[in-house]
Amino acid sequence: MTIAVALLGDVGGTNTRLGVLLPHGMPGQISTFRNADFASFEQLLLHYLSAQDVQSCAAVILAIAAPINGDIIGLTNCAWQIDTNSVCSAAKTKNVRFINDLEALALCLDRLPANAVTHIAGPHIPTDALGRKLVIGVGTGFNAACAMRSGSVVVLPAECGHMTLPVETAEGLHLRDHLAKSRGRASVERALSGQGLTEVYQWVAASRGLVPKDLTAAQITHHAIQNADPCCMDAAIVVLRILATVCGDLALAYLPHGGVYLAGSVARALAPLLAASGFAAELTRKGRQTGLLQSFSVHLITKDAAALIGCATLACPHPEMTMELSR
């Protein structure tokens, strides 16, 4: 390929997804890489560009699982640092932009195809509704972002994964103390993440006097969905109930009349258990404001590539302009 392309990326705590912006303003075929297979993001980027035979990029737009502040971004849940200068030189471009991964998800909603979301709870409010929207991501880490219209779409970044883990019962406090051990405190992310699911599983097993098996989050999820292991099932249910409490709390903070959208690998993987966990009832259990909570629609974003669509909206706010950008 000899023409310069706009490259879109989503750098998570575990995986990185890369794709090229197509003329109609959406990402093309997406390649997914495990971060652990590369020493640095630049190495991964060079590998991808070489495999795709891309000599230079018109622009690189990266959604990153980290607070975006300055030219060197340290990932929250991965040892990588992503440096504007190194990305510019690897991609032979002067045009590099970083955005928080949840902000990218918040930006993608208006362009999400209808088959990229599944309705979970509340009224059916379509993805192109005008009201404020809240995206909540559960993957390697946890975070949220709010998208609102004020002329164009404005996104409010956040670091919600570090908010205090909610506790309402003696059992919840026991779990909180387990997750806080040697850390001083337990944030939301300590339960609502892949690592969180693993630690919740270990706590469930130990609470029953069992020796926890050496299971990954993916294995725990698989056993839970197959109903093959009671500790895995209970861990999944505990995580989903905490997720429901946190989603309800965040809905009170952002009043997302345009809808709540769950995203991220852990949310997608656990989705088959949402109904069994009593997710919708727990999300709306907010005393005098229960009716308000019941008025919000809740969807799951089922497409792994959604954050790249958000990056595409930055590369190309109006799809008809794409041809100029991608040349």
Add this chain to the structure above:
Amino acid sequence: MTIAVALLGDVGGTNTRLGVLLPHGMPGQISTFRNADFASFEQLLLHYLSAQDVQSCAAVILAIAAPINGDIIGLTNCAWQIDTNSVCSAAKTKNVRFINDLEALALCLDRLPANAVTHIAGPHIPTDALGRKLVIGVGTGFNAACAMRSGSVVVLPAECGHMTLPVETAEGLHLRDHLAKSRGRASVERALSGQGLTEVYQWVAASRGLVPKDLTAAQITHHAIQNADPCCMDAAIVVLRILATVCGDLALAYLPHGGVYLAGSVARALAPLLAASGFAAELTRKGRQTGLLQSFSVHLITKDAAALIGCATLACPHPEMTMELSR
């Protein structure tokens, strides 16, 4: 007075403040009324208009401690309903606007005189800084709102008082269970409000095997500040530490680089004990994000009339236009 004036109001759960918009775009002298002295808001309004000899209003702009949704607003912590039609007919105007009281506070910040705020913690970021600002109100109830610039100022409304009360210790869970008794759950507002301070005091006394005295929130605050009663002091400290935890959590949700502003009668009354409570250290105790939290400035809004200044910004976005509006 024969010319029509623009009337500004702040209807809280306990008190209502009314004032007239002056030509320079700020409220004039403010009259404060106890809601309990009037059967309805309309009765209070008629009383005020008659006392001020105002025949009709060009506009009425009311900040109300309630979610604003439709023409009839039910106050969250008061039995009143405020009805657009009744206000129109009482004030002889067709121009009535309701806004959530915390939204009004979020709107006032750019016009707050420097002597209307006291610095509490973090760097000194001035009130006219451009970054996102978070206002947190503790009075009859609890709530927050975020002000951001996107061209003009946009305010994000919220219902944060109904979020889950944070619990991190066995003692905290014991308090949570006390506050949740006969309610099913304990929200933030159950501790962070005037009534909350009273209930926390009763819990502190009972936890020590003492019979709680019949004290109002104002009396508890007074005894605490005078160091005249250990239970009152401890109740105030418990409330301020919970407030710090919640302020830190909300700062993670809104990333207010333009500053955090505390407001409301309970926050103002307890302010002399902020340092003794370890407020700043507790607010920033967020694990890996402690440095981020330490970068936010925290101020207290000391003027009771601040919400009316927010209403004034709606009546008169540009002060030079005021004369037209108030005629």
